[in-house]
Amino acid sequence: MKRSAKGRVIPDVCVVTGTGTEVGKTWVTSALIGALQADGVPVIARKPVQSFDVDGGPTDADVLAGALGIEAHEVCPLHRWYEVPMAPPMAAEALGLPPLSLDELVAELSLPEVGLVFVEGVGGPRSPLTDDADTVDLAEALDARMVLLVADAGLGTINAVLLAVAALEKWDTIVFLNRFEPGNDLHRRNLEWLREAESLSPITSVKELSHQVQRRNPQRKAM
Known part of the structure; x- marks a missing residue:
């Protein structure tokens, strides 16, 4: 937990992104939440905006809420x-809704004063989040402590990971290879x-991911 110069509490934020769509970032985050809670770490999750196929099953918010029991x-x-x-x-425009701004999304976030917030x-770091911002801008606006980058383990992942990591160079970025x-x-x-030629340290298990998140962002365990 951090405090601003004015003494305002700033929660410890981990922004979650992927190398693209359908890499499983929501499911990874859901599993990670369970692992952290099992270790007594206070954790919450937020999804500022979501667009989805109504026939596509549970939404990202449904999955994250299920992991948290909210x-x-x-x-x-x-x-x-x-x-x-x-x-x-694009979805907002297609539905005839007003344009989206990053300031609006950030203002609507209800963040706790304790624990870790995902x-x-x-999509990916540079996928349009609002009319004026992407996930890189979101991480900047939230003063994120770290970023979790979820990538598929299969063909094409090296290029995708390197491009995403370059976009996220300002942050301590944890790379997780999903479905490994x-x-x-x-x-x-x-x-x-990725380890030997690119000097990265990808993680392939949720248990190790939980340990790395806690190591990078120590939190007092729930009483």
Whole structure:
């Protein structure tokens, strides 16, 4: 937990993003929440805006809320649920809604004064979040302590990870290779390349991810 120069409490924020859509960042965050809670770490999650296919199953807010045992509208305000599978500013336009601004989304976030807060963006770091911002701008606006970058373990991940990490160079970024299978030769080679040729330290298990998050962001355990 940090305090501003004026003494205002600033929660410890970890912004969650992916190398693109459908890499599983919400499911990884959900599993991570469970692991942290099992260790007694106070944690909450927020999704400032979401756009989705109404026939696509649970929304990101539903999944995160389920992990936390709260209502989905506490994760993402209901008026920021856009039932069109496009980037949020495009979805808003398609639905005839007003343009989105980053200031509006940040002002609507209800953040606790204790614990670790995961704030999930949309798509990748540079995917449009609002008409004037992306997830990189969101991390800047929230003074994020760290970023969790979720990537697929398969073909194409090296390029995707390097481009995303470059966009997130201001932050302590944890790279998580989702759906990693130790027996898969490509997955293993991708992991080794990122570690040995690119000097990154990707994580492949939620247990280790939980340990790394706690190591980077020590929190007093819940009483």
